[in-house]
Amino acid sequence: MAGSRSFLSRLRDGDEIARLITFVFAGSVVLLTVLLVYELWVGSVLPRHKFGLAFFVTRVWDPVFDNFGALPFIYGTLVTSAVALFIAVPLGLGAAIFLAELAPARVSDTLEFFIDLLAAVPSVIYGVLGIFIVVPLMRDSIEPALKHTLGFLPLFKGPAYGIGFLAAGVVLAIMVIPYIISVSREILLSVPRDQREAALALGATRWESTWKVVVPFARSGIMGSIFLALARALGETMAVTMVIGNAPLISASLFSPGNSIASVIAGQFTEATGDLYLQSLIELGLVLFLLTFVLNGLARILIIVTSQRGSGMGNA
Amino acid sequence: MNARLRLRKFLSNFMLTLTGCCALIAVSVLFLILGYLVYHGGTSVNWNFFTKLPTPVGETGGGMANAIVGSAKLLFLATLFGVPVGFLGAIYLAEFSGHKIAFVVRYAADLLNGAPSIVIGIFAYSLVVKPLGHFSTFAGGVALGIMMIPITLRSTEEFLLGVPRNLREGAMALGASKWKTIVTVIVPAAYRGILTAILLAFARVAGETAPLLFTSLGNEFWSSGFNHPTASLPVMIYRYALAPYEDWHRQAWAAGLVLLALILVINIVARGILSRGTSVPRS
Numbered sequence: 001m002a003g004s005r006s007f008l009s010r011l012r013d014g015d016e017i018a019r020l021i022t023f024v025f026a027g028s029v030v031l032l033t034v035l036l037v038y039e040l041w042v043g044s045v046l047p048r049h050k051f052g053l054a055f056f057v058t059r060v061w062d063p064v065f066d067n068f069g070a071l072p073f074i075y076g077t078l079v080t081s082a083v084a085l086f087i088a089v090p091l092g093l094g095a096a097i098f099l100a101e102l103a104p105a106r107v108s109d110t111l112e113f114f115i116d117l118l119a120a121v122p123s124v125i126y127g128v129l130g131i132f133i134v135v136p137l138m139r140d141s142i143e144p145a146l147k148h149t150l151g152f153l154p155l156f157k158g159p160a161y162g163i164g165f166l167a168a169g170v171v172l173a174i175m176v177i178p179y180i181i182s183v184s185r186e187i188l189l190s191v192p193r194d195q196r197e198a199a200l201a202l203g204a205t206r207w208e209s210t211w212k213v214v215v216p217f218a219r220s221g222i223m224g225s226i227f228l229a230l231a232r233a234l235g236e237t238m239a240v241t242m243v244i245g246n247a248p249l250i251s252a253s254l255f256s257p258g259n260s261i262a263s264v265i266a267g268q269f270t271e272a273t274g275d276l277y278l279q280s281l282i283e284l285g286l287v288l289f290l291l292t293f294v295l296n297g298l299a300r301i302l303i304i305v306t307s308q309r310g311s312g313m314g315n316a
Numbered sequence: 317m318n319a320r321l322r323l324r325k326f327l328s329n330f331m332l333t334l335t336g337c338c339a340l341i342a343v344s345v346l347f348l349i350l351g352y353l354v355y356h357g358g359t360s361v362n363w364n365f366f367t368k369l370p371t372p373v374g375e376t377g378g379g380m381a382n383a384i385v386g387s388a389k390l391l392f393l394a395t396l397f398g399v400p401v402g403f404l405g406a407i408y409l410a411e412f413s414g415h416k417i418a419f420v421v422r423y424a425a426d427l428l429n430g431a432p433s434i435v436i437g438i439f440a441y442s443l444v445v446k447p448l449g450h451f452s453t454f455a456g457g458v459a460l461g462i463m464m465i466p467i468t469l470r471s472t473e474e475f476l477l478g479v480p481r482n483l484r485e486g487a488m489a490l491g492a493s494k495w496k497t498i499v500t501v502i503v504p505a506a507y508r509g510i511l512t513a514i515l516l517a518f519a520r521v522a523g524e525t526a527p528l529l530f531t532s533l534g535n536e537f538w539s540s541g542f543n544h545p546t547a548s549l550p551v552m553i554y555r556y557a558l559a560p561y562e563d564w565h566r567q568a569w570a571a572g573l574v575l576l577a578l579i580l581v582i583n584i585v586a587r588g589i590l591s592r593g594t595s596v597p598r599s
Contacts, residue, residue, distance in 0.1 A: 018495035022408035025401050026421045029465060033424035036431065039442040094338030102332055103339070111343055113587070118346045120583050122523020124550045125572050128557045129352060132565070177342050207328035235432025237526040238554060262434045262526070269438070269530045285438040289431055296430035 037289075044283035046276050055283065061248040061264075063272070068280035070287065072248040076165065076258040077288075080240060081233040083169025083254065084176055089226055091173075092180030099181065100188035101210050112185065119178035127242035130171040135162040135243055138170070143255055158253040163245040166254040171239045176229035183228060183303065187221035188214060190307045221306030227299035231292045237262040261288045353576060357569030365570055370536060370552075376563045380571055382538050386453065386546035387522070390532060393457025393542065394464055394521055399514055401461075402468025409469070410476035411498055422470070429466035436462055437527035445531060451545040456532025460521040467517035475509030476502060508589050515586035519579045525550035549575050 047055060047068060058069020095115075099108045139162030146156045191214050199209035215222070245257025246267050259267075261284050272278040364379045371378030405425075409418050431439075440459035445451055479502050487497040503510070532546050534555065539546035549571050556568035 014496075015494045018498070019408070019412045022404045022412060025404035026408035026413065026417075028401055029405050029421055029428070029469060030424040032462060032465070033428050035443070036428070036435075036439045039439055040435070043438070043442050091338045091341060094335040095342045098332070098335035098339040102335065111339060114343045114346050116587075117580055117583055118342070118349075120519060120523075120579055121346075121349060121576060122525070122550060122579065124523065124525040124553050125349065125353070125576055128553060128568055128572050129349060131557055132356070132569075133352060174345055177345075181339075181342060205324050205328035207331045208324070211331070231430060235434070237432065237434040238550075242554070242558060262432060265434050265438070266526055266529055269441075270533070282438055282442075285435045289435045292430050292432055293427060296426070300426070 040286040047280040047283045073261045076260040080168040084172035084233045087173035088177045092177045096181045096184035099185045115178045123238040126239040130243040138162045138167045154252040164257045168240045168244040172233045179229045183225035187218045220302045224299040224302030231295035241266045353573040357573035360570035383547040383552040387549045390456045394460030397461025398464025402465045406472035409473045425466040434526040440531045451533040453542040453546040456528045459527035459531045464517045471513035475506040479505045512586045512590040519582040
């Protein structure tokens with residue numbers, strides 16, 4: 001037993017040295033994370049003192065007169081993420097149901113392999129496709145069609161530029177679908193077999209057993225996968241920057257150009273002259289970090305709770 | 317009653333077909349992306365692309381040789397910073413640490429992993445660029461390295477914990493010290509998994525653009541050493557795609573194709589390594 005040996009003998013074996021060395025590296029991970037929060041906090045001291053909470057409700061972003069408000073960017077981030085989830089959740093969940101419930105194991109694994117590859121595509125490439133494929137498609141066919149049919153809603157009013165909230169939301173949707181599929185599929189696969197069999201034995205059709213028994217059983221885990229996707233969407237930078245239009249506007253119309261927290265940082269950080277300007281951008285970074293931190297935490301709790309419930313009942 | 321049953325069966329089949337369509341749409345996106353990249357960029361991936369510097373606006377031709385070398389340098393630095401910390405940290409977690417410390421380290425790693433890449437960019441800027449006073453390859457490498465740490469750490473730890481108990485006990489019973497057991501038995505048994513983890517982390521940061529925007533910045537020319545701003549493939553794609561010149565768009569497509577091909581190949585190789593046999597070495 002290691003515990004009963006003396007410290008000196010363990011030191012001679014090198015165990016204590018190995019422990020110490022690896023501890024330094026493990027500890028540096030914690031140190032880095034603390035340092036990250038510290039740098040963001042200290043780096044944004046000027047705007048936090050000057051604007052206080054008004055920073056979040058001011059819609060002016062004026063570098064010339066040193067007036068900075070985050071509202072247009074918070075709005076842009078929320079709207080594009082909402083559009084993304086509106087498209088990605090039904091599609092992703094549908095695909096996950098197919099992969100977990102219907103497809104034979106080999107087909108499911110093959111498709112999951114492609115989904116994993118899709119999740120590995122870098123965001124700048126989604127941006128290139130967004131700007132050359134999605135934006136023209138939006139401008140020439142989808143936005144005019146939406147205006148024609150649903151134009152009475154304030155969401156679909158105004159000129160169709162192509163670039164803007166809608167294009168950014170669509171590109172984001174394409175990017176987060178793989179995350180929703182992968183996590184939801186795992187969650188659905190962890191639902192115990194007897195749940196399905198009981199439903200089928202009671203005369204439910206395949207779809208009824210899936211939709212009324214399996215999905216509700218996995219509900220909180222699926223919510224977790226959606227939060228995870230939302231956290232991704234909020235923090236996504238390049239693809240959004242390339243198609244959102246980069247104008248600090250707040251508009252009810254999805255056709256309007258806008259800006260998001262991540263893309264204003266990407267676009268203006270290197271040209272930010274003056275401390276207040278730069279620090280306002282860093283405060284936006286802090287906001288973004290805290291948002292994703294909360295969402296990721298919630299997602300993890302939901303996913304763990306569901307998979308434990310699944311395995312717990314499976315063993316019972 | 318019979319009609320109602322038929323309706324339910326129809327509904328069932330209809331909805332299940334619909335889920336199949338969802339899966340089909342989701343997967344077809346991958347092939348659409350590849351198709352578009354090959355269609356628009358395939359012909360521009362030529363000898364010049366790999367060997368020439370970018371040309372000034374208006375002059376067609378030229379390539380991205382400096383960006384390719386720049387990316388290679390950045391990824392080299394990132395691996396140098398990220399992999400040792402992730403790997404040795406994971407060994408501490410899996411082999412030495414108690415529950416409390418392990419929880420804190422894992423939590424910190426997950427936080428770091430969940431941070432948006434643009435925030436990591438700000439972090440590397442405050443950590444390296446601001447104190448040094450200039451943009452540099454080094455700063456970009458640090459940013460990407462920080463991103464590699466949590467990915468390497470968490471998956472390496474999982475593979476180490478997956479090594480069967482009896483291997484550990486066998487080595488201990490033969491009188492090997494703990495670190496000897498780790499070096500000669502546990503790590504070799506998990507090496508496929510660890511290699512996969514490192515490759516996936518590498519592929520993940522290879523396409524990252526946001527953390528490079530204000531660390532390694534960009535460069536029209538060759539960048540010598542690690543102390544100057546450097547061009548990199550992802551940032552070039554971003555700049556060229558947004559510029560209003562046809563010829564630059566063509567190059568952006570080509571660079572996108574090269575970058576994606578690299579990333580997909582690494583991903584496929586990594587998964588191949590893992591799936592070939594178990595992680596226990598043949599005796």
